[in-house]
Amino acid sequence: MTNSDSTDNDQQASYVTAERPFERDTRYIETRITRDGRDGYPVEPGRYRLVVSYACPWANRAIIVRRLLGLERAISMGVCGPTHDKRSWTFDLDPGGVDPVLGIPRLQDAYFARIPGYEKGITVPAIVDERSGAVVTNDFPRITLDFETEWVDYHRPGAPLLYPEELREEIDEVNALVYRDVNNGVYRCGFAGSQESYDAAYDRLFNRLDWLSERLATQRYLVGDTITEADIRLFTTLARFDPVYHGHFKCNRQKLSEMPVLWAYARDLFQTPGFGDCTDFDHIKRHYYQVHRDVNPSGIVPKGPDLANWLMPHGREMLGGRPFGDGEPPAPL
Incomplete structure (x- = not known):
């Protein structure tokens, strides 16, 4: 099944035929935001925007972790609507259908800013570098773990240890x-x-x-x-x-x-x-x-x-x- 035909809830490409079971495409952008900035993206409050949809279970994890740790002031959040077309999540909940921080109507614009003509799934959650407007990562299992371990200097007082x-x-x-x-x-x-x-x-x-x-x-x-x-x-x-x-x-x-x-x-x-x-x-x-x-x-x-x-x-x-x-x-x- 191609990306344009994908029906998975996070717009991730998936593959299924009558001969084999459903398989999730896990080819994510694996760049990490870390304290030492070894991938070129250091932890820096006010620089990154977490793009989510409340509909998506993978994005919902990131929403919950961000709130539990009190990272709202360090990492802004853009919310896509509950539906998407065959290619991209859209910011149809915002005035004019444009994300007020990134200035884009479709999440795919941030993916294309990172990788022109990006052909894999346009997924949420995604973290976007507000300076360049480009997606840094959409590796959802790693995103929450890094919130818990790399962003500790910006956790709220009394934040729980979610990954002790x-x-x-x-x-x-x-x-x-x-x-x-x-x-x-x-x-x-x-x-x-x-x-x-x-x-x-x-x-x-x-x-x-x-x-x-x-x-x-x-x-x-x-x-x-x-x-x-x-x-x-x-x-x-x-x-x-x-x-x-x-x-x-x-x-x-x-x-x-x-x-x-x-x-x-x-x-x-x-x-x-x-x-x-x-x-x-x-x-x-x-x-x-x-x-x-x-x-x-x-x-x-x-x-x-x-x-x-x-x-x-x-x-x-x-x-x-x-x-x-x-x-x-x-x-x-």
Whole structure:
């Protein structure tokens, strides 16, 4: 499948045929923004703009991490609308359809400023150098890790340790399993090209969700007793499960709200500052149902489910744990 035919939610090129399962194109721009500036882009407050869409789970991670760490003053944020065309995300939420800082109507303009005629996926999240107007990186797994480790001098007072050094090996192990079977697993179900590939992805997804339920039955968070990068990566998929993945991607053994442990865990995070206030269910639903026309040809966006139950008591505090460790939550928006 070519870029122009891509239906993946982050406009990332993906490949699927009847003979083989969905494969995500992971050819990202891997330039990093670091304290020593070894790739030519040093950490510098006020220089970079994080471009996101609230619809995209990969971008949603970056939004949450930026808020939890208090990087709003150091890194500005541009928000694309919930839908995109076959080539690019657009700034249709801004007056005149132009990003007020970058001065461009389409994210592809920033990609072309870095690599003329860029042929890979025009994806969010992307970090743009405001000086040149060029994309620095769209390597979404690395972006949040670098926010946590390279931008520490600009974290807010009381910011949590989302990637503590002593837990990194375990966090990385959990993240790899969750990415393979859950984060990307829902896409392997939704874009399966055959019954066989769908069945395999479905079984792998729900086996991993059962494993996560067992793990989280006796501990409040995935790794350690505080919120970490691992919780953020799982949360953005769980938040989309009932509104989108259960029906749209045929992940329908159970709804999230029918899996007691994961449902309580997801509500616990949603009600934690930095999670629910960075989640937009309207954008999520509009994106998947309106953009994935090969899955939903009519483009009709369902009215349900009722989302008020996200605010129901979760009872997870009985397991102990300290959401922000020795820190404190971010100030209300």
